[in-house]
Amino acid sequence: MTCRIIEFPKIHDPRGNLSFFEFPNQLPFEIARTYWIYDVPGGEIRGSHAFKEQQEIVIAISGSFDVILHDGEKETKFSLNRSYYGLYIPKMYWRRLENFSTNSLALIISNKGYDESDYLRDFEEFKKLKNV
Numbered sequence: 001m002t003c004r005i006i007e008f009p010k011i012h013d014p015r016g017n018l019s020f021f022e023f024p025n026q027l028p029f030e031i032a033r034t035y036w037i038y039d040v041p042g043g044e045i046r047g048s049h050a051f052k053e054q055q056e057i058v059i060a061i062s063g064s065f066d067v068i069l070h071d072g073e074k075e076t077k078f079s080l081n082r083s084y085y086g087l088y089i090p091k092m093y094w095r096r097l098e099n100f101s102t103n104s105l106a107l108i109i110s111n112k113g114y115d116e117s118d119y120l121r122d123f124e125e126f127k128k129l130k131n132v
Contacts (some may be wrong), residue, residue, distance in 0.1 A: 001028070001089040003069055003076065006057065010084045020108075021057075028088060029055050029111035036107050040100040047096040048057040050120040052129075054102070054112040056085040058097070063104025070094040070123075072130030080106075094126050 011018045021032050021054050064081035078087050120126045
C-alpha cells in the first residue's frame with residue numbers, strides 16, 4: 001500500500017460540524033492504539049523514525065503541521081490542516097512531523113500497540129532495509 005489522504009465524512013450543522021471514522025468503512029485497519037501530540041514548541045520536529053510493521057493515520061485535529069515521508073528513495077510532504085482529512089502511512093515509511101502551528105493537535109491512530117522493537121530510529125538502517 002502507499003501513503004494517501006483519507007477524507008472522513010463531514011456532517012454539516014449550523015451548531016458545528018461533525019466528522020468520524022469507523023473500521024472498515026473509512027479505516028484500512030482496526031484500531032489498537034491512539035495517541036496525540038500537542039504543545040510542540042516552535043521549530044521542533046516530532047517523529048523521525050519508521051515502523052517495521054505498524055500502520056498509522058495522522059490527523060490534524062486542530063491547527064496545522066507538515067508530515068514529511070520518505071520511502072527509501074524520495075521524500076514527499078503532506079500539509080495537514082483539516083480535521084476531516086487523515087494521512088494513511090503504511091509500514092516502512094520514514095516520517096517526521098514539523099512546522100506545527102500554535103495550538104496544533106495531531107491525533108495518531110495505529111493498528112498496533114506500543115512496541116519499541118518495531119521502531120527504526122536510524123535513517124541509514126531504514127534505507128538499507130527498505131531497499132533490500
